[in-house]
Amino acid sequence: MRNRTKIIFLFILAVISILLYGFYDIKGGFDYAFPRRMIRVAAMIITGVAISYATVVFQTITQNRILTPSVMGIGSMYEVVQTVIYFFAGSMSIWIINKYLNFGVALVAMVIFALLLYRFLFRADKYPIFLLLLIGMIIGTLLGSLVSFMQVLIDPVEYLGLQSLLFASFSKVKAELLYIAMGIVLLSLIYGSFIMKKLDVMSLGRENAINLGINYDRLVMNILILSSVLIATSTALVGSITFFGLIVANLSYQFFSTYRHSILIIGASLFSITALVGGQFIVEHILELRTTISVIINFVGGIYFIYLLLRESRSTA
């Protein structure tokens, strides 16, 4: 199959899952249920594109196919920011009540965290991937413990408010952030269309990229900001799904054996949309909401992740 055919195939698959989710078993008023379902579909499309895009570009600049922004703990930074705000300012502060301000603060913190992470871990001489992975896990645990420590000390009523902020999911999309998220993803895609070819050159590694006239350090900075903004957007919208980016990016690498980012990113995005919408359909109608899609994704993704690690260790041995 040529890559174009493959993309059309994935596109049809995504459309089928959207139609199935939108129209299957509508009870009661169509006018009531359908728009509500479409809001979720919109959130899933935005999230899917954001995560795929962020993961593929992150993996290109860090020259690896296992680490993702979420695995390195950039997603959990969102929880840290929200908890810190609740802890120090309380639920009635402007930082919580103004949704945009709240989102903006989380965004800035995540970008700074990503830049620091890159500065110390990926800039210097290449660390082995397993060390990076360990560091990522430790950072994740540290942030997690910090968060639960503060949550224990918060007033229980306040904590309920915080919980509703952190436990966003596809069933409880933060609809008020939908438009701003849509705007951010759209802007990122427009920026992306300018750097697609540069990304292709970046996949040859730092030295070859500089040789071919890429302004490497500046581009890496831009891409890191881009990728953490996208992860921040998706986390704020539906909560964090650690292993999702890893699955869709690697599926795309395997399915399309090409170096072209335009194809890789579109492919990964279509995989995401199909997996999220199709998965949500299964969760709602077959499992009858006995679990959430994030749980399934992290379960399947975790297994896939172990498989990739084993394969990597075999190829380096």
Added chain:
Amino acid sequence: MIEIKGLTKQFNKKTVVDDVSVSIQPGTITSFIGPNGAGKSTLLSMVSRLLDADTGEVLLDKNNVKKWKSTEFAKRVSILRQANFLNVRLTVRELVSFGRYPYSKGRLTAEDNKFVEQAMEYMNLMDMQDQFLDELSGGQKQRAFIAMVIAQDTDYILLDEPLNNLDMKHSVQIMKILRKLVNELGRTVVIVLHDINFASVYSDNIVALKDGKLVKNGPTNEIINPEALREIYDMDIPVQEQNGCRICVYFNSQTP
């Protein structure tokens, strides 16, 4: 012309390149030689802006390398480092086409394709152009990377130990091609070499480094002699003439 002026580089307080000043003559092959850890690769990295110098500057046509626009610089100077591991799966042709990026920005024109084909022809890669790089031998892969640099069509070609892991046949093949690039196309080649005999036979000028310092710099025949070599390598190396080439005989089973 490339002029190197007082370049110094330290890693963790250890001086790796120490106040080196050299001019690279256009239209020649210049070899950087010296013992391990002499700073040859570091020097080359600074010349090609892969690495920032602590002090000193590199001038290309009288302008500081850092002041050049990166795309314009990429049309004048190309660099190939020794470790060429790729994370992506590319065919030979795709890799060589990347050499045209400074000109085409990824959209190849008919002219770009002509350069790509010429470069592959030069490196004898035409019949394997659609093979994937990870299916090739070390020598073939190295030739593909050199073809990329040739397609880049720069006046200056900088190569960091391109003969590493190559057998004699392929090493000689590559050195002959570099000679052809200089003689026929008027390019300037700067090359880091480990084997002094390749430096002696194929290069016009030699720059010898030791402990980060410049110890010798001049035409090849002034440097390939036992006195100069002793200064560079701390070793007695007899030099013998063979068909007009000076060969350093550094193998000696008699003395321990």
